[in-house]
Amino acid sequence: MSRRLEGKRLLIATHNAGKLKEIGALLAPYGIECLSAGALGLAEPEETGTTFVENAILKARAAAKAAQMPALADDSGLSVAALGGRPGVYTADWAERQWFEGPSGRDWYMAMGKVEGLLCELGPAADRSCWFSCVLALAWPDGDSAVYEGRVEGTYSWPPRGTMGFGYDPVFVPQGKDITFAELAPEEKHRISHRADAFAKLVADQFGA
Ligand SMILES: O=P(O)(O)OP(=O)(O)OP(=O)(O)OC[C@H]1O[C@@H](n2cnc3c(O)ncnc32)[C@H](O)[C@@H]1O
Numbered sequence: 678m679s680r681r682l683e684g685k686r687l688l689i690a691t692h693n694a695g696k697l698k699e700i701g702a703l704l705a706p707y708g709i710e711c712l713s714a715g716a717l718g719l720a721e722p723e724e725t726g727t728t729f730v731e732n733a734i735l736k737a738r739a740a741a742k743a744a745q746m747p748a749l750a751d752d753s754g755l756s757v758a759a760l761g762g763r764p765g766v767y768t769a770d771w772a773e774r775q776w777f778e779g780p781s782g783r784d785w786y787m788a789m790g791k792v793e794g795l796l797c798e799l800g801p802a803a804d805r806s807c808w809f810s811c812v813l814a815l816a817w818p819d820g821d822s823a824v825y826e827g828r829v830e831g832t833y834s835w836p837p838r839g840t841m842g843f844g845y846d847p848v849f850v851p852q853g854k855d856i857t858f859a860e861l862a863p864e865e866k867h868r869i870s871h872r873a874d875a876f877a878k879l880v881a882d883q884f885g886a
Pocket residue numbers: 690691692693696721724736751752753754755768769772809842843844845846858870872
């Protein structure tokens with residue numbers, strides 16, 4: 678068992694609104710008061726690590742030190758088997774957020790064309806297996822930290838489908854389903870996602886009997 682949170686206030690060290698919403702929902706049952714790094718005006722640290730664990734700890738420690746309170750960070754990403762696990766820890770850097778015209782004439786979804794382009798280069802029979810990883814790091818102002826890792830398996834699907842969630846959700850079909858994360862109700866995503874998997878471990882360690 679790791680060091681436990683003493684108070685009920687926790688700084689959520691992310692600048693990603695989609696993550697913040699999911700983390701808030703996942704923590705809601707535990708009576709934790711969440712403060713966001715954005716609301717406190719904290720700077721976004723440079724993610725210089727080469728693993729999810731390194732980056733999650735780096736983000737949590739920077740926030741905990743700056744705000745002098747315990748902080749929770751999330752480092753996550755999508756890994757594609759046929760691409761040797763890329764983009765992985767560099768998922769955010771690859772997320773070329775471009776909007777384009779859908780058939781209805783409206784701007785309607787984000788293009789995740791870079792990964793799709795690489796899969797297409799491998800040919801129509803390319804293995805589209807992929808997984809989302811999530812590492813949650815808790816850090817205290819004195820530098821102490823604890824990490825929890827989660828993962829969910831799926832398939833990279835094209836074209837993107839759905840409007841819920843965030844990031845790469847429209848191209849990720851979780852194993853055992855035929856719809857994308859962006860088509861799943863948030864409660865359902867929170868039951869099976871990489872973030873939910875990591876949260877289950879955090880909750881058992883921090884709030885368990
Ligand atoms: O570092 P912070 O401030 O938390 O925000 P970020 O968006 O930069 O987050 P990461 O560095 O952890 O990069 C993870 C990227 O992986 C993607 N991602 C992570 N979890 C996801 C999820 O549940 N659904 C879809 N995409 C996800 C999304 O594009 C994120 O930008």
